[in-house]
Amino acid sequence: MSCAALAKPMGQTDKSNRQIVLASRPVGAPTQAVFRTERRAVPVAGHGEMLLRTVYLSLDPYMRGRMNDAPSYVPPIGLGEVMGGSTVSRVVASNLPRYRVGDWVLGTSGWQDYALSDGTTANVVEGLKHPSWALGVLGMPGLTAYVGLLDIGRPARGETVVVAAATGAVGSIVGQIAKRKGCHVVGVAGGVEKCRSAKEDLGLDDCVDHRGDDLPRRLRAACPKGIDVYFESVGGAVFDAVMPLLNLGARVPLCGLISHYNDSAPPPGPDRLPLLMGTLLRRRITVQGFIVSDYYVARHAAFAEDMAAWLAEGSVRYREDVVLGLENAPAAMIGLLEGKNFGKLVVRVGPD
């Protein structure tokens, strides 16, 4: 794939730096109007800096939280600021001894063609057949699945594991690791095609389409022994179907609640907070919210070694949903929150 061939459809040039900034804070589901594209000069690397050209931009559900002006595990994006995000870039110019022109770098350039970096949040990714995988199965979503399932979920052979968003960036890895562990693994996904893929491509024992009628009944039928581990990233109707099926001693690693990210007000009553607490009490359930960044130091090395081996042996398969062109990032982000992506969502911003 040559530079020239891809340059035009992706719109990336060396003449200017397209930036997508947060124009206004969304209320409910974001629309195109909350984003604005600006063109700036390509910055020049000063002393102790390097210039990165974005090749891949990762789109992830947590970004919706950063669009609100509310405290969360990552600080909000300011109005007029470039949308943040992890990126895989090429080094275009470098005044840093550890980085050479042409290196592939995993960084945090955000939604733009070019960014300066002092190297503190950039790591060279070497020897990857697919550099973009550093944003997915070999990166943050992969580690999220790994520590969430293994360290918090702690599934034992023969237990039933249910995974929400079963074909998504995190969920697809969770399900496959749980199968490797000898569990009965049931996915929940949106649509017939995703459910087919969860079974046929990812090898799950079953997958329940949350868009169909009577989700609670169908999930119950798929989990005849109840649920020992529920890997939660969705919330809403999926959690409501899961809750009555949780077994004594169940574990609920909680890394996201995508179905609620666009909520602008709490849903109507009755108030089920006491019901949830009562369920946790009576069935001795553990719910643990976690964020992957707490686990890099302790667990990244083991994760990287295991995941590389699992990919090589074929016991973990990985699917990307690649959107072409930075200009399509807003629509892709809006679609991500609606469950439209199929696999890990990345934007191809520029040519290799």
Next chain:
Amino acid sequence: MSCAALAKPMGQTDKSNRQIVLASRPVGAPTQAVFRTERRAVPVAGHGEMLLRTVYLSLDPYMRGRMNDAPSYVPPIGLGEVMGGSTVSRVVASNLPRYRVGDWVLGTSGWQDYALSDGTTANVVEGLKHPSWALGVLGMPGLTAYVGLLDIGRPARGETVVVAAATGAVGSIVGQIAKRKGCHVVGVAGGVEKCRSAKEDLGLDDCVDHRGDDLPRRLRAACPKGIDVYFESVGGAVFDAVMPLLNLGARVPLCGLISHYNDSAPPPGPDRLPLLMGTLLRRRITVQGFIVSDYYVARHAAFAEDMAAWLAEGSVRYREDVVLGLENAPAAMIGLLEGKNFGKLVVRVGPD
């Protein structure tokens, strides 16, 4: 204290066996009408049995759950069945080689003067200066406090620990262990006198009266660094005040929800289940429901050794609320659910 002196006010004789049975299932708060007293013959120990005479009966919040016909961590009591409960008894007659007449036995005779036992749920309690303490600080409530705080709460020196029902059977032990661990310990209790005692007798740093106005504001003032461990046994307005103060990485051991036990319907909306899950996610909080019976094998020996030492050195103090006479058990149980007891509630059923 002689047998004769106490026999009359407690009404226990060797002529008959008073039994308090569940007459009907309560809807909401139980009333006297849900209990019925029956008089039966004192049973006779057959082969492989012993006869126990109840001296102390423990009243505990979990008993409310057993009065409902709903699955929980202990099975429901059937209509017409004797109310269950832990007891400290004397062996009156024994056809079991391990038990001798006169032994003090911790068992499960329930709300009655006499019960047969085959020894499977009975343990001789030896050498206790206060045999009734086997129902409290040295028994189930003490172990609940010990494993809930130390194994699940895992408080570190300097962290803020908040304990609900701070002068209750479990909470009073939790608070004192947390003080031994070097934590900033804030109790929540009902009434000025309980709060005074939590500070002066138990040594807590502060105690907030949940019956006063504006609990959230007063709790916030008592926890200027937020809350790292919340030991939950209450729910309701206390949890509502705690939730916004929980710090990143907070732990919530959950052993009870007494404020909800009389609920006959969920409270009105909005539905705060998503708010709770979102809070757990954003602040990486762990909520873990637990039941003490899961911990006896692994932790009872360490608990018994530690607690005996702490009582001996005076770093843990213990207060009982002793109600005289089996006939007063129903009123005491109703009062327990209203927070009327002050310390561990036990019924003195018969003389030593």
